[in-house]
Amino acid sequence: MLEPxxxxxxxxxxxxxxxxxxxxxxxxxxxxxxxxxxNLQSLCERCHNRKTAIEMAEDRRRLRLRR
Ligand SMILES: [Zn+2]
Structure with a gap:
């Protein structure tokens, strides 16, 4: 069970x-x-949204580099 x-x-x-x-x-x-x-961790909504935004930016950068 993950921490609450x-x-x-x-x-x-x-x-x-x-x-x-x-x-x-x-x-x-x-x-x-x-x-x-x-590889799992509990996050509140704010931290989760922030991390998701950072990961999406990294994905976009990676896609640009591949071209
Ligand atoms: Zn948090």
């Missing part, structure tokens, strides 16, 4: 109720990463 508090906020000493289960390393369709419990 946001892990990112916990690093800053805050206790915020987590609402999302996040993949530490984006799985990008990789099944072993998707099911790896070591």
């Amino acid at each position: 508090w946001c892990r990112e906020c916990a690093k800053r000493g805050l206790r915020v109720r987590a609402v999302a289960v996040d993949h530490v390393v984006p799985h990008r369709g990789n099944w072993s990463k998707f099911v790896d419990r070591q």
Whole structure:
């Protein structure tokens, strides 16, 4: 069972109720990463949205480099 508090906020000493289960390393369709419990963390909505936005920006950069 994952902890009920946001892990990112916990690093800053805050206790915020987590609402999302996040993949530490984006799985990008990789099944072993998707099911790896070591790769899961609880996040609150704000931290999850921020991380998702960063990962999407990285994806866009990667797509540009591939061209
Ligand atoms: Zn948080």
